Amino acid sequence: MLHARIVRLEVIDLRFPTSDTLDGSDAMHPDPDYSAAYVRVLTDHPTLEGRGFTFTIGRGTDLCVAAVRLLEPLVVGRTLASIKGDMRGFWRTLTSDSQLRWVGPEKGVVHLATAAVVNGVWDLLAKAAGEPLWKHLCALTSEELVAAIDFRYITDALTEDEALAILRAEEPHRAERMRHIASHGYPAYTTSCGWLGYSDEKIRRLCRESIAEGFNHFKVKVGADLADDIRRVGIIRAEIGPTRKLMIDANQRWDVGEAIQWTNALAQFDLWWIEEPTSPDDVLGHAAIARAVAPIGVATGEQCQNRVMFKQLLQANAIEFCQIDACRLGGVNEVLAVLLMARKFGVRVCPHAGGVGLCELVNHLVHFEYCAITGSDEGRVCEYVDHLHEHFEDPCVVRGGRYQSPNMPGYSSDIKEETLRAFAYPNGSEWLRRRAEAAPVGAQL
Amino acid sequence: MLHARIVRLEVIDLRFPTSDTLDGSDAMHPDPDYSAAYVRVLTDHPTLEGRGFTFTIGRGTDLCVAAVRLLEPLVVGRTLASIKGDMRGFWRTLTSDSQLRWVGPEKGVVHLATAAVVNGVWDLLAKAAGEPLWKHLCALTSEELVAAIDFRYITDALTEDEALAILRAEEPHRAERMRHIASHGYPAYTTSCGWLGYSDEKIRRLCRESIAEGFNHFKVKVGADLADDIRRVGIIRAEIGPTRKLMIDANQRWDVGEAIQWTNALAQFDLWWIEEPTSPDDVLGHAAIARAVAPIGVATGEQCQNRVMFKQLLQANAIEFCQIDACRLGGVNEVLAVLLMARKFGVRVCPHAGGVGLCELVNHLVHFEYCAITGSDEGRVCEYVDHLHEHFEDPCVVRGGRYQSPNMPGYSSDIKEETLRAFAYPNGSEWLRRRAEAAPVGAQL
Numbered sequence: 001m002l003h004a005r006i007v008r009l010e011v012i013d014l015r016f017p018t019s020d021t022l023d024g025s026d027a028m029h030p031d032p033d034y035s036a037a038y039v040r041v042l043t044d045h046p047t048l049e050g051r052g053f054t055f056t057i058g059r060g061t062d063l064c065v066a067a068v069r070l071l072e073p074l075v076v077g078r079t080l081a082s083i084k085g086d087m088r089g090f091w092r093t094l095t096s097d098s099q100l101r102w103v104g105p106e107k108g109v110v111h112l113a114t115a116a117v118v119n120g121v122w123d124l125l126a127k128a129a130g131e132p133l134w135k136h137l138c139a140l141t142s143e144e145l146v147a148a149i150d151f152r153y154i155t156d157a158l159t160e161d162e163a164l165a166i167l168r169a170e171e172p173h174r175a176e177r178m179r180h181i182a183s184h185g186y187p188a189y190t191t192s193c194g195w196l197g198y199s200d201e202k203i204r205r206l207c208r209e210s211i212a213e214g215f216n217h218f219k220v221k222v223g224a225d226l227a228d229d230i231r232r233v234g235i236i237r238a239e240i241g242p243t244r245k246l247m248i249d250a251n252q253r254w255d256v257g258e259a260i261q262w263t264n265a266l267a268q269f270d271l272w273w274i275e276e277p278t279s280p281d282d283v284l285g286h287a288a289i290a291r292a293v294a295p296i297g298v299a300t301g302e303q304c305q306n307r308v309m310f311k312q313l314l315q316a317n318a319i320e321f322c323q324i325d326a327c328r329l330g331g332v333n334e335v336l337a338v339l340l341m342a343r344k345f346g347v348r349v350c351p352h353a354g355g356v357g358l359c360e361l362v363n364h365l366v367h368f369e370y371c372a373i374t375g376s377d378e379g380r381v382c383e384y385v386d387h388l389h390e391h392f393e394d395p396c397v398v399r400g401g402r403y404q405s406p407n408m409p410g411y412s413s414d415i416k417e418e419t420l421r422a423f424a425y426p427n428g429s430e431w432l433r434r435r436a437e438a439a440p441v442g443a444q445l
Numbered sequence: 446m447l448h449a450r451i452v453r454l455e456v457i458d459l460r461f462p463t464s465d466t467l468d469g470s471d472a473m474h475p476d477p478d479y480s481a482a483y484v485r486v487l488t489d490h491p492t493l494e495g496r497g498f499t500f501t502i503g504r505g506t507d508l509c510v511a512a513v514r515l516l517e518p519l520v521v522g523r524t525l526a527s528i529k530g531d532m533r534g535f536w537r538t539l540t541s542d543s544q545l546r547w548v549g550p551e552k553g554v555v556h557l558a559t560a561a562v563v564n565g566v567w568d569l570l571a572k573a574a575g576e577p578l579w580k581h582l583c584a585l586t587s588e589e590l591v592a593a594i595d596f597r598y599i600t601d602a603l604t605e606d607e608a609l610a611i612l613r614a615e616e617p618h619r620a621e622r623m624r625h626i627a628s629h630g631y632p633a634y635t636t637s638c639g640w641l642g643y644s645d646e647k648i649r650r651l652c653r654e655s656i657a658e659g660f661n662h663f664k665v666k667v668g669a670d671l672a673d674d675i676r677r678v679g680i681i682r683a684e685i686g687p688t689r690k691l692m693i694d695a696n697q698r699w700d701v702g703e704a705i706q707w708t709n710a711l712a713q714f715d716l717w718w719i720e721e722p723t724s725p726d727d728v729l730g731h732a733a734i735a736r737a738v739a740p741i742g743v744a745t746g747e748q749c750q751n752r753v754m755f756k757q758l759l760q761a762n763a764i765e766f767c768q769i770d771a772c773r774l775g776g777v778n779e780v781l782a783v784l785l786m787a788r789k790f791g792v793r794v795c796p797h798a799g800g801v802g803l804c805e806l807v808n809h810l811v812h813f814e815y816c817a818i819t820g821s822d823e824g825r826v827c828e829y830v831d832h833l834h835e836h837f838e839d840p841c842v843v844r845g846g847r848y849q850s851p852n853m854p855g856y857s858s859d860i861k862e863e864t865l866r867a868f869a870y871p872n873g874s875e876w877l878r879r880r881a882e883a884a885p886v887g888a889q890l
Contacts, residue, residue: 058544099503108553
């Protein structure tokens, strides 16, 4: 199957009308329509097709779709074998187009599009191998894994030799860990209880349900109003009791000084981390906050644009929890770089998930990380949000508060055909229906 | 005229085929087609129209054009009076769209588009006042200037009160400085001599011409090959003599360690600054380089995405020269924030220019900065590249190595109608002609 050649990328602007229900609302994103620039990587093989996407929240998805189309000529014509044989070069081809990089570089729309394409190619490779992505990654040698990483701009924090040494030292344990995680899963935490916009009653009910489901870590959105936050965080702490972990998430709402004051005002509720206290660009700001709110840890990463920013967050002791995003970093290749840097700096990776499809993707990443890099899930949790999984062919499964191991070949990124038809924007059947309903009577012709 | 209302944005994808001649080639961008997402801000006033743009280098311009169209609903319907009365709020409206910010935030394609729109609105305001932008800015009170700045994420480096104090202290000197700069101009440096891809002979000739024109500062592109750099930098130092300033520009080619070694290998030529030694995202890397190559100064900024990154470059003592870009920062409002932070931290602003139209824009910015913030051009220079000025209605003029003061109302961003018709991409007359010439005989039908 490695002789298969990529012949075309088909890109779909996929949007779910989640703003109707306030699912996913936070202090900076009050009305998200969970969306994806969804890429089908078509090959000349009769059945082999890769699927990748980047997660967005509505407007702007079209920009990512257009950016994927600009990347398409860099991918079409490549065989899987040629890509697999030069993963680092392939990745750099996408991130270093001499004209396109000007409107990044390696950030924003073009980097999100890179993620969609790169993830689609990894899905393709895993499917060609007949393995779920995490097992496909575990089947690669340490040398092959390192050969997928572009070390440009990070060698002052992690050299290729250091990365190789980390992987080689863990390689003998991989098989045993794969068996272990396949039977035990990986710890998850839930954000479903504490979105802004939910009523107190709904929060209480969701907390109780989550405890019954086996969750031990709970996250709540804060940052819009301190009095309201104290009330809501207090409700959740009361519901979950003194021993379960409680985290707060400000979604970049604050300046540095404000973040310190606000977090310390909520410290009475025994917080495990403060997430996204300020601008995702502010490495030094996060470091200042980390010093001022300890022992509460600082967490960030869902909008951390690339490995260069994560490198600095680690170098500056700015984060205790590294929240990689499978679709904001430039796909699997760049995720590998960050996982290895985090390991070197002794920082725990607790991936961002939720949105649409992020849980499906990061489940593979934490599985791989456990088996090949850390061998531990101690004090580590992967975010879980119970939204939109029904649209996936291989939805993630969380049982007893733990992610179960994916088993289908690929990166679990296949979205059902009927979903693609219904939620393609603006002319999918669901969007046409909604516009027809919204139109005044008589205007529907 | 402040009752005029914005009715529409017209956006043009404008591209010049500069890759033919290697003008503007550097280590990371070997074949740029200088381009712009060019915005006409149309009003209900019969003659009043604003013009703004963001500079790009070819592919990806279409993404910025599409992003401007997404911003259009945030602007249309606003009167000039309502914008002028709430400049900070207007700016934050553009940068904080709850869905669109996900694909930034405040970086890459969406922020470049923001710059185009914001610059177009300032052009409109200056034209409505009948003043060139720099004089229009100088006519604003310190309070009005501060009210244009979004201090979100920078208050730990510069508060509103501090900004106001800086401006107020300088306000009594503005009128005198305006007279002074109108007769003396502002010092420029030239990058035209030292692009990669130029022959030695061409470099020598251009150096001599530039000296004859009155330039005292020269910049050369480096980073592709050390032996070649030593030869080319040596040629320029020999041509310009021992007293003129010589700067090198690596356009992000190096990792941190490599930047230190390479720069020190060229230090023999008495360098004033090393520009863009590494990733524009690497604040801590620039700081490490700055410590290791002193007394050579570190300069960066043309791809510094926003005020939050500039804040950190200043906080970390990472730069001696702050190279704002009029089109990468989110327009005039965000430039004001960076000018004031640089002043507080005692760092010289030496704007990035060149491309298409950047010289026209930054000339206004250095004029304003001189009059209202620093009162000094000592050790400060503004980049000048002698390309594409012929397409502007009010081209910048550099005489005796100094930028002359712009006099026409607006931000000097009006591009000639015939240029817009010829270089609109892909169907402007010049692009049609080139494709017809490139097509094989018989295929032109």
